[in-house]
Amino acid sequence: MMSISNDSPGEGSDAVQDRILDAAAACVLAYGIDRVTLAEIARRAGVSRPTVYRRWPDTRSILAALLTSRVVRVLDDPADREPGREALVGRIVAVAGKLQHDEIVMAVLHNAPELAMVYIAERLGTSQQILIDAVAGQIEQAQEHGSVRAGDPRRLAAMCLLITQSTVQSAQMVEPILSGGELDTELAHALNGYLKR
Structure with a gap:
């Protein structure tokens, strides 16, 4: 025992x-x-x-910490850190794909709507703050590179979060129309269009 x-x-x-x-x-x-x-x-x-x-x-706090750890684990992936908008968008799309295939993240989104809605509609959670900080730093580098439009990097990163989060949340709903790689392609188009100079 x-x-x-x-x-x-x-x-x-x-x-x-x-x-x-x-x-x-x-x-x-x-x-x-x-x-x-x-x-x-x-x-x-x-x-x-x-x-x-x-x-x-309580259990809810543990689940929130678990979600944060899953996001941080995906961000810690030593992916290509090339500067520029297209590389940045590629990284965001890759992170979205990994989260979309993470059983724990999807279980919370689909089976605990009251917990998920807190972080979708009411307030930024720790994992979302971490994502915004990571993307803002990379947006600033891409601005210096000349491939991302001017603007406050945190504001641009917050909008990228909204676009991407919505895509991850609703992927199952639009799967008959946008499956697999098609969803990734359209997300990349949306982010590139939003960030380009």
Whole structure:
């Protein structure tokens, strides 16, 4: 039987946090969003419930952190960092494709609409702020390169987020019209048209 303990001696806080998030992902896939419990996350992670509570107050907070970790993982991909609008748009489209095929992200979007709607219609979440910051920095470089129009990089990045987020959210709905690579092509056209000088 697996022992449930507090943080293991010699194991860093980041490692424990990663185990908890991995356990949350496993619970989402095994039971669906609505049936994930903090107790089951703790059990699968091999930690006590107080260990989980020290990091997050409830299951919803854990799921939000899980989404953020999935986005950050996609952004950490050491993809081509070539400057310029077309390379930037290619990176945004690639990130959108990876998120669209991420089982956890899609499970939240399609099976937990009340959680998803907070970040779609009410406020920017941590993962969205991270995306805006990453894209804004790359937009600024592309502006210096001369391939992106003038404008506040964060404003342009926020609009790119809205365009891309809408595409990811609604991809399933328009699949009979825009499937696979066709959706990527049209998203690239939309972003290129928005950003070009």
